[in-house]
Amino acid sequence: MTNVIEVQNLTKRFGRLVAVDDVSFAVKQGEIFGLLGENGAGKTTTIEILEGFQKPDKGSATVLGVNPLHGHRDWRDRIGLVLQESDFDPLHTVTETLSLFASFFSKPRNVAQTLEMVGLTDKAHERIGRLSGGQKRRIDVALGIIGHPDLLFLDEPTTGFDPVARREFWEVIEDLCRAGTSIVLTTHYMEEAERLCDRLAIMSKGQIVAEGTSQALISALGATTIRFELPLDVEPAAICAVAGVDFSVRDNVAAALLGDEVQDVLLRLLTWSRSTDRPLIGLEVVRPTLNDVFLGATGSES
Amino acid sequence: MRFIRLSFSQAWYNLRAYLRSARTVVLGVVMPVGLLVILSWVFAHQGQIAAAAGYRISAIAFYAGGLTAYGLLLGTFTGVMVAVVGAREAGWLKRFRAAPVPPGSYLTGQILFNVVISMALVFVMMAIASLVYGLHLRADALVALFAYTLLGVFCFTAIALAVTRLITTPEMGSSVGPFVAITLSFTSGVFLPPDLMPHWLVDVSNYLPLEPLAQSMQSALAHSSGTGLQLRTFLVLGVWAVVSFALARLTFKWQPLRR
Numbered sequence: 001m002t003n004v005i006e007v008q009n010l011t012k013r014f015g016r017l018v019a020v021d022d023v024s025f026a027v028k029q030g031e032i033f034g035l036l037g038e039n040g041a042g043k044t045t046t047i048e049i050l051e052g053f054q055k056p057d058k059g060s061a062t063v064l065g066v067n068p069l070h071g072h073r074d075w076r077d078r079i080g081l082v083l084q085e086s087d088f089d090p091l092h093t094v095t096e097t098l099s100l101f102a103s104f105f106s107k108p109r110n111v112a113q114t115l116e117m118v119g120l121t122d123k124a125h126e127r128i129g130r131l132s133g134g135q136k137r138r139i140d141v142a143l144g145i146i147g148h149p150d151l152l153f154l155d156e157p158t159t160g161f162d163p164v165a166r167r168e169f170w171e172v173i174e175d176l177c178r179a180g181t182s183i184v185l186t187t188h189y190m191e192e193a194e195r196l197c198d199r200l201a202i203m204s205k206g207q208i209v210a211e212g213t214s215q216a217l218i219s220a221l222g223a224t225t226i227r228f229e230l231p232l233d234v235e236p237a238a239i240c241a242v243a244g245v246d247f248s249v250r251d252n253v254a255a256a257l258l259g260d261e262v263q264d265v266l267l268r269l270l271t272w273s274r275s276t277d278r279p280l281i282g283l284e285v286v287r288p289t290l291n292d293v294f295l296g297a298t299g300s301e302s
Numbered sequence: 303m304r305f306i307r308l309s310f311s312q313a314w315y316n317l318r319a320y321l322r323s324a325r326t327v328v329l330g331v332v333m334p335v336g337l338l339v340i341l342s343w344v345f346a347h348q349g350q351i352a353a354a355a356g357y358r359i360s361a362i363a364f365y366a367g368g369l370t371a372y373g374l375l376l377g378t379f380t381g382v383m384v385a386v387v388g389a390r391e392a393g394w395l396k397r398f399r400a401a402p403v404p405p406g407s408y409l410t411g412q413i414l415f416n417v418v419i420s421m422a423l424v425f426v427m428m429a430i431a432s433l434v435y436g437l438h439l440r441a442d443a444l445v446a447l448f449a450y451t452l453l454g455v456f457c458f459t460a461i462a463l464a465v466t467r468l469i470t471t472p473e474m475g476s477s478v479g480p481f482v483a484i485t486l487s488f489t490s491g492v493f494l495p496p497d498l499m500p501h502w503l504v505d506v507s508n509y510l511p512l513e514p515l516a517q518s519m520q521s522a523l524a525h526s527s528g529t530g531l532q533l534r535t536f537l538v539l540g541v542w543a544v545v546s547f548a549l550a551r552l553t554f555k556w557q558p559l560r561r
Contacts, residue, residue, distance in 0.1 A: 051400060052400065053396070053400070053557065073402040073403070073404075074402065075402075076401060076402040077402040079400070081397065081400055083393050083396065083397065085393060086392060086393030086394070086396075086397065087391075087392035087393065088392060088394065089319055089388070089389075089392070089394070091318075091319040091322045091323055092315070092318065092319060096315070096318070100311060100312075100315050101397075101401070103307075103308070103311055104308070104398075104401040104402060104403045105401070105402060106402070143397065147401070147402075
């Protein structure tokens with residue numbers, strides 16, 4: 001399978017701030033690749049380099065076989081962008097705006113069909129000034145896909161969507177992917193990344209701190225998480241001694257990631273709980289989520 | 303062919319928004335027309351006004367010519383600034399830059415659009431001047447006016463593009479534009495005859511873009527015989543346009559300034 005994007009040792013500084021710090025990754029044709037990270041982690045800068053808006057200080061980026069800084073018209077014809085923030089002339093209708101933008105591309109999608117895809121059919125002839133923020137965001141998405149791109153960049157596309165709209169949007173993205181569009185997505189919604197991305201990279205302070213499929217990243221953490229509220233009169237060290245594992249305690253909640261030893265640990269904890277008559281409030285035994293991966297990799301609480 | 307088609311669709315897109323926005327129509331047409339009606343009515347008894355040293359023309363030719371030039375500056379300069387800064391800050395220009403289109407088609411579209419609304423302004427101004435105030439319009443004066451209008455639109459578009467780097471919001475553009483237009487109009491023989499001004503101010507104004515345009519339009523309307531086009535006006539506005547386009551090329555930003 002060929003790569004649509006190849007990034008090697010990419011570095012970008014803004015004054016003293018190193019926004020992107022020696023980043024390398026590749027995106028395969030036909031996959032959905034996710035860039036995760038907190039605000040300011042370097043996701044948008046990375047994407048803007050790939051889109052040709054920013055010039056890297058070091059390293060190389062190749063997008064559809066071309067250096068984005070030298071991408072010509074036929075290259076841009078194959079790329080769709082959904083920018084992080086944008087607005088539109090409020091005096092035009094949705095269809096007028098989309099029609100103008102569609103005329104820029106050599107093989108545009110039908111405007112009505114595109115509106116159908118993003119769920120704006122009933123607003124087709126409404127002036128943009130009368131739309132809500134979430135509806136405007138759908139216009140962004142519509143503009144991104146109207147040129148029938150081979151490669152689509154989505155920079156935090158569902159920010160401001162309600163949960164129903166977000167689910168509908170995920171289906172649109174999955175349909176596009178099935179139709180052969182390669183997609184690069186930034187997000188800070190873990191659920192979105194876990195659902196959509198074939199592979200993902202977690203960025204923190206400009207660097208990629210973890211990369212792989214979400215399943216592989218989760219499995220690498222361990223099979224199971226145990227969590228419970230630490231009784232107030234019990235020292236963290238004492239409970240670790242009882243269970244025989246190191247719990248991390250944060251906000252009075254003890255948590256540990258465990259592999260095969262989970263049953264033994266649970267047995268020891270429950271035995272201790274019964275014999276000392278201290279209930280383990282809120283005891284949970286769960287599979288780790290991408291959120292746990294994210295917190296572990298970026299070392300931050302969310 | 304594609305470039306022309308793209309330019310026209312851009313111009314049509316702008317025109318449609320223009321026709322839907324009461325504010326821009328008021329600024330671009332109602333204001334100069336209103337001033338023409340009021341000033342010509344107030345000063346009709348003056349008969350002759352000194353448009354330049356030793357050069358007297360009828361009040362209606364003075365105001366019809368001067369206010370048309372003023373309307374072109376006000377409409378084009380403000381309009382381009384507001385449109386370009388608005389599109390830039392909304393992220394539309396960034397999007398446009400990333401689309402498979404020649405960037406120049408956006409500029410050509412802006413110029414085309416401004417030529418259309420400027421011609422409409424000239425038409426309305428001349429209709430009022432001739433039908434209401436009896437200004438005698440000759441064919442060669444209209445041809446000259448047409449040429450000056452094109453020149454003015456080019457020049458004011460260029461200056462507007464050159465300053466967009468300093469204008470951070472469209473609201474800022476819509477106050478800077480009228481401020482510049484009104485300030486220049488007082489020194490350029492639009493509202494007041496230039497012989498009321500200090501000499502040095504008149505000398506400076508001769509090299510600013512509004513005075514030559516206003517004076518050329520006034521004399522095109524005043525003369526009973528053909529005047530031809532004034533070379534000085536083409537030179538001054540041409541230099542302003544070329545320098546401004548060059549500056550715009552160096553400083554123009556496609557991405558929003560606010561981040």
